[in-house]
Amino acid sequence: MVGYLVLENGEIFEGERIGVTMDTACEVVFNTGMAGYIETFTDPSYAGQGIVMTYPLIGNYGVIPEDTESDRIWAKAVFIHELADFESNFRTKYNLDKFLRDYKIPGLTNINTRKLTKILRDAGTMKGYVTSSINNIDEIMEKIKAYEVGKVVEEVTSKQIRVYGKGKSKKVALIDYGFKHNIVNSLLKRDCEVTVFPADTPAEKIISMKPDGIMLSNGPGDPEDCTYQIKNVKKLYNTDIPILGICLGHQLMGLATGAKTAKLKYGHRGPNHPVKDLKEGRVHITSQNHGYYIVEDSVDKKIAEVSHINLNDGTVEGLRYKNKKIFTVQFHPEACPGPEDTAYIFDEFVKIMSIN
Secondary structure, X not given: OEEEEEEOOOOEEEEEEEEEOOOEEEEEEEEOOOOOHHHHHOOHHHOOEEEEEOOOEEOOOOEOHHHOOOOXXXXXXXXXXXXXXXXXXXXXXXXXXXXXXXXXXXXXXXXXXXXXXXXXXXXOOEEEEEEOOOOOHHXXXXXXXXXXXXXXXXXXXXXXXXXXXXXXXXXXXXXXXXXXXXXHHHHHOOOEEEEEEEOOOOHHHHHHOOOOEEEEOOOOOOHHHOHHHHHHHHHHHOOOXXXXXXXXXXXXXXXXXXXXXXXXXXEEEEEEEEEEEOOOOEEEEEEEEEEEEEOHHHOOOOOEEEEEEEOOOOOEEEEEEOOOOEEEEOOEOOOOOOOOOOOHHHHHHHHHHOOO
């Protein structure tokens, strides 16, 4: 079946429908990963967004449920150049088209993803609409104009407290703004017990647990929309508990301490972003997925210092908070999918939790 992606600037891309044939609006973003589409589509940070995969062939190793980063696909739509005719991997359970249909996600294949990506790079992230007919283009443009990603943290967060592992090392409270499974796995590997709290859990309840450390997870949407979470993070900042923030968690800690955030033109999404650790003087290739960043000039230098920078555009990739056992990073040290260059971040977190 023929399908279309209509962008807010009026550009129309024709392709072939995959997944379900429902129509939907979304924020259209691109990911530069050559592999890792299973982890990407199930990353809660993509809630509200349609993902353009820049690598031309997707689906060639099928779907491996054990590799998902959450319990469902969170992307609102998927756009690829070519869907593999068949999957080939000894671990695969079924193909990508079935995966999309199972979770009622629409998609398009056989579209010009190179042209689409170049448009997004030049003009910036846009809203779009997936449909089977463009006869009602005026109505479609109105739907695109009205669409907002909104407060998606409330949509993706856990609905109840969950405990993972029985680690003897440290007890970690993980606040779930849309966490990825490999964040928990990375802590379990370091013999931690992880208690996952919904994003609307009062700070007082988390503090009363007396955790050895607190993790602020990744998540979707505009960080400035998370007004309740920002107030909670401010209360956590005022304790002596060690804290590590990742991605959205990094941004929320920044906002809670007076910094400002801004939207990137087209975001950082993919497993190949170079980041420099300013303390060590080393460059790491990192996995990233975000559309916002902390404005460096807004960081109060009495409160925090920049620890990492992005070598592509110079944006802030990490902060260390002075006189606190707190540090945050914009990239994903759990790197799933992606390189494991920055897994040392978890080692450092465990080390800080061990300091009396």
